[in-house]
Amino acid sequence: MSVSAIIAAAGSGERFGADYPKALIQLGSCTLLEHAIASLAPVTDQIIISAPAGFEKQISELVGNEITVVTGGATRAESVRNALVFVTSDYVLVHDAARALASTTLAQRIIDQLIAGEKAVIPGLAQIDTVKIICADGFVASTPDRRKLRTIQTPQGFLTSILQEAHVSNLDATDDSAMVEAIGIKVKVIEGEERAMKITTPMDLVKALSFLGFNSSFRTGIGIDAHAFAAGRPMWLGGLYWPDEVGVDGHSDGDVAAHAMCDALFAATQLGDLGSNFGVDRSEYAGASGVQLLKETYSKICASGFSIANVTVQIIANRPKLGKRRTEAIQVLSTALGGADVWLSATTTDGMGLTGEGKGIAAIATALVFKQ
Numbered sequence: 001m002s003v004s005a006i007i008a009a010a011g012s013g014e015r016f017g018a019d020y021p022k023a024l025i026q027l028g029s030c031t032l033l034e035h036a037i038a039s040l041a042p043v044t045d046q047i048i049i050s051a052p053a054g055f056e057k058q059i060s061e062l063v064g065n066e067i068t069v070v071t072g073g074a075t076r077a078e079s080v081r082n083a084l085v086f087v088t089s090d091y092v093l094v095h096d097a098a099r100a101l102a103s104t105t106l107a108q109r110i111i112d113q114l115i116a117g118e119k120a121v122i123p124g125l126a127q128i129d130t131v132k133i134i135c136a137d138g139f140v141a142s143t144p145d146r147r148k149l150r151t152i153q154t155p156q157g158f159l160t161s162i163l164q165e166a167h168v169s170n171l172d173a174t175d176d177s178a179m180v181e182a183i184g185i186k187v188k189v190i191e192g193e194e195r196a197m198k199i200t201t202p203m204d205l206v207k208a209l210s211f212l213g214f215n216s217s218f219r220t221g222i223g224i225d226a227h228a229f230a231a232g233r234p235m236w237l238g239g240l241y242w243p244d245e246v247g248v249d250g251h252s253d254g255d256v257a258a259h260a261m262c263d264a265l266f267a268a269t270q271l272g273d274l275g276s277n278f279g280v281d282r283s284e285y286a287g288a289s290g291v292q293l294l295k296e297t298y299s300k301i302c303a304s305g306f307s308i309a310n311v312t313v314q315i316i317a318n319r320p321k322l323g324k325r326r327t328e329a330i331q332v333l334s335t336a337l338g339g340a341d342v343w344l345s346a347t348t349t350d351g352m353g354l355t356g357e358g359k360g361i362a363a364i365a366t367a368l369v370f371k372q
Ligand code: CTP
Pocket: 007, 008, 009, 010, 011, 012, 013, 014, 015, 016, 022, 023, 050, 072, 073, 074, 075, 076, 077, 079, 080, 095, 096, 097, 098, 099, 198, 199, 200
C-alpha cells in the first residue's frame, strides 16, 4: 500500500500581510513549506505541491525534483483538485503548508487509521471557547454544546478514490473532509495536536517558534580566571598547547580561557562555579585539562536541560599572540562544548596590572544559554 501527500501551498497569505506567498515565509531554519515537507516525507511515497501561480519554478528549485509541483487554483479546493490529478497512491493525505509544524507522528496516526479500514480520517482538537451560531441579524440562533465540537486540522487522510469522487462536484470548501461528508462518507476524527496550528497572521509565528524551542528562557553568565606565570610549567591556553611559552601556576592545566568559559556556563545555568564543581579539594581534577573541564561542564549543563546559544571568551595577556591560532582554538573549545557557537578574542592592558606587567594571564567569558 502506498500513500501520496498533497500540500496546499498556493494561497497568497493575505491575512499574514507579507509581499510574497505565505508558504515561503521563514520559520526558524526553513520555510513553512519545507517544514511541511519534512514532516510528511518520512511516511509518504509521493508529494505533490500546489504552488501559487508564478512561483512554480522557485518552489521546484527549493524542494528538489523528487517532488511534483503543480499550479494552484483560485481557491484551496481548486488547488487540491489540481494536485489530485497526479496522485498515484491508494491513500492520500491533504495538508496545508500553513500547518507547517504538524508532526510526522500525526501523519502516521492518520495513515494507521486508513490502513485499519477508515475511508476518511481527520485530526481535531477540543473546542476551547464557546461557539455561537448566529443569524444574519447578528442575534444568537443557538449555542452548540462545546464538548461536541472540534477544531479541525490537517493532514487529513482519505482513500484516494473517495477524495476524487468528492472533488468531482467541483464544490468549494475550506477543508476536504467537508466535501467527503457531502458525498455521504463517514469521517473519523482523531486527536490532533497543538503544533499542527495554522499560521495565519504574524502573531502565529511567535507561537510556532516556541514549538521549535525559540522563545525559551535565555540566561547569561560571566566568568573570569587569572593565573600567574610559573617557570617550568607547560602553557595551555584556549584548549591548545603553546610549546614556546611559559605556563602558569594552578591546580589544573591553568587554561584561563577554558576556565572562564566553564565559570560563565555555570553562572548562566546557576549550577555553582568552577570551584564548587572542580575545586582543589577534588583530587581527580588535579592537572585536568581545560578541554576536559569544558566537556564535563557541558554534560552537567545538558543534564540540567540547558542548551548553549553561544560562549565568548577574551584572553587578557601580553603573550602568547593568539591571532594565528584563533581558528584552531575556537575549533577545540567548540568541540568540547558539543559544537557550540564559540568566539575567542584577545587584548592587552596597556602595560597596567597583573597581565600588563607580564606577571600572568587572565580571561573573561560570557555565556548565553537557554532552557526549553
Ligand atoms: N491554499 C491554496 N490555494 C488557495 C488558497 C489557499 O493552496 N487558492 C492553501 C494555503 O497555501 C494554505 C492552506 O491552503 O497552506 C490554508 O489556507 P490559508 O491558511 O487561508 O492560507 P492563505 O489562503 O494563503 O491565507 P489568506 O487566507 O490569509 O490569504
